[in-house]
Amino acid sequence: MKKKIIEKSYRIVRYYRENGLIRFCRHVIAKIFHMEEMSYNRWRRKHRLNKEEIIEQRNKEFEYQPLISILVPLYCTPLEYLQELVRSIQNQTYQNWELCLSDGSGVGKLSHDYLDKCINADSRIKLVTSDKPLSISENTNRALKIASGAYIAFADHDDLLEINTLYECVKVLNDYPEVEIIYTDEDKVSMNGKSYFQPHFKSDYNLDLLRSMNYICHFFMVKKEIQQNVGLLREEYNGAQDYDFILRCIEKSQHIFHIPKILYHWRAHQDSTAENPESKLYAFEAGKRAIDAHLKRCKENASVEMGGYLGLYRVKYWMEKEPKVTILIPNKDHIEDLKRCIQSLYEVSDYKNFEIIIIENGSKEEDTFDYYKKISNKYTEIKIVEWSGENGFNYSALNNYGVRFAKGDYILFLNNDTEIINADSIREMVSHIMRADVGAVGARLYYPDGSIQHAGVILGLGGIAGHAFREFSNNANGYFSRIICTQDYSAVTAACMMMSKSLFNKIGGFDEQLKVAFNDIDLCMKIRKLGKWIVYTPYAELYHYESKSRGLENTKEKVERFNSEIEYFSKKWKKELEAGDPYYNPNLTLEKHDFSLKIL
Incomplete structure (x- = not known):
């Protein structure tokens, strides 16, 4: 006690x-x-199938009706839980399945009376037993060996499937025949099966997030050919055998589909945080080794270490050399901000192969030009270029102009009111941008009071796009630890954003029609159209001294400009905005920055 x-x-x-x-x-x-539970209970009541929908699904005849093999390793399974699991499978609205059970409890540890009755009554239920206790991998592999389905799915022995789990998966396969892997959202169910809590509304396929944690987990279904290609579950990863298996599967798959519906219920104590995570340290160590093996198979020059908490991981990508980085900083007066920014680049950052191009944009104060002269004399790698284009501020035009003078292979767009916090921030960003599949990299930014200003950008948030987790505490984890995990997003802010100069030129740079708003989002959208990822890393940390109230359009001219840019962006990316952000679940609200449930 x-x-x-x-x-x-x-x-x-x-x-x-x-x-x-x-x-x-x-x-x-x-x-x-019990407000969170009440909110989620309302959501469940709204989204669960009614009787008419259940009947409709049961009567549906798909053109393609594959056999799905559901693998369940049993180990001293409480009878009540086993019965509930079997019922949840037998009640599926899609009925072309087989249940492949493997009892690895050992002789006499689990009564087979109930299972014998099930097998006699339902030929789709198969059972293989062992005289000795089996590890989780070996137990699952025995179930796999009796599976004959076109697709292989996995369930734990005490969990539950939603009534339409298989139906939704088969619907996807009929709509998109090329799909090889399917995973769904999930929640937790209390030990008595009466309460549902902690729903996990997931991102669409997100490789960098998967390398940070096993966010895919349940419900996971894979095409038989992919499973045969990667082989069985591996004993050396017991405790994280599913993580290792998922990583091997995604390496061989081109078409991975996420169903944004709660279709799997993971049985757990409602006060599950009372469990001691250190007691499962072996599992977390196995997860680390699984990621390390995955990186080697992918020929990534990288290593993995434990993340902020057990179950989270950090992948470090190593560089054989330090490529030259051009840091572009637009500036108009505000010398104290610029001084702080420059000072952090020289005194805090440990990355030295860079040049700084300050894009002068109509400064009026004499002190500004005195400071330019001082730093130009002190640092040979600092260059001041004067923008003499249109009157007024045009962030896109300023940076497009600045890139012309860049000698670096990579460009770091940096606001003059930022300050580097950790020494390896630039190195961290460079290590990601050098990956062939990455198009842009963003950082974790804080307001002066330490609260979060930027941890990735979500399309549709607040209208067009908004920053994830804005104003969260600087040591907050965020929704399922997403603040503190490297991951892919639709966009990142150009207040601190890195990309290659060649890619920037290839896509035509910033769109100068977007003078102030959404130009960085637009740039990221163009990058993603080429099939490249936008990576957010929480390990590059900077202060962004932008006021929380900055950006209020408080003049008629600003309001008109802002509205015209909204209209322009909305037309340009109409299809993408309507489709929704693939890295943000459609069941989550677009009215707040906290990943809370969408209000019904």
């Missing part, structure tokens, strides 16, 4: 430190009044 009290106290203190006073108080209130 005393140990549980200490553990609970530790969790409370940790939550407070990670989320700050305001979010801590909201969390306490939500817990007392």
